[in-house]
Amino acid sequence: MPTHSPAHHEHDHGHRAEAAGQEFWDSRYRESERIWSGRPNSVLVREVADLAPGRALDLGCGEGADAVWLAGRGWTVTGTDISPVALERAAGHAAEAGLAGRIAFERHDLGESFPGGEFDLVAACFLHSPGEMPRERILRTAAAAVAPGGVLLVAGHGGPAPGAENPHPDLHFPTPQEVLAGLELPEDGWEVLVCAEHERVGAEADRPGHGYDNTLKLRRLA
Known part of the structure; x- marks a missing residue:
């Protein structure tokens, strides 16, 4: 469910809400060899x-x-996704990078199940999905999984660029x-380290639609 800088196009939030979940994401990933x-x-x-580096989720x-980027910097990583298609590709990516031993991939519908344990970093980058996804509840569970001294990082889509038409008026970011x-x-x-909206930069600036993203970065004190 992430929105890494796309090789072809950004999430199609116009798909009907009822297509969300594993069926939606498996179909989305099968559209091309890499999205x-x-x-x-x-x-x-x-x-x-x-x-x-420590334990990352x-x-x-x-x-x-x-x-893979985290593992390459010395983190021991647990990666989760709702889509087995995505996870198979992720495992292949890790193997090609020689980092399969540092990453455990697990399938979770995060509204129903969640990885066990505590982590020094929990990252939820662009965890958006059409349909009914209990994002607030998932993020509260994510916060609870952060070990004392660890960091919770949440990145999300923000509003459209000034003067631009909102391409998804039915969705709230x-x-x-x-x-x-x-x-x-x-x-x-908790200590708030970053709580800000920012213009997209680098490859992410090429994404269609919303012109701004936002970042929340917190450190758990106890």
């Missing part, structure tokens, strides 16, 4: 490059670019402040 660029999300690179790992409020975290238990 994302194979490069990690720039927000992940920017916000994680200076962190000491990549939610909605798709074809595995973020997970929350602001980073709304994401933070939805986590319902104790104020004395």
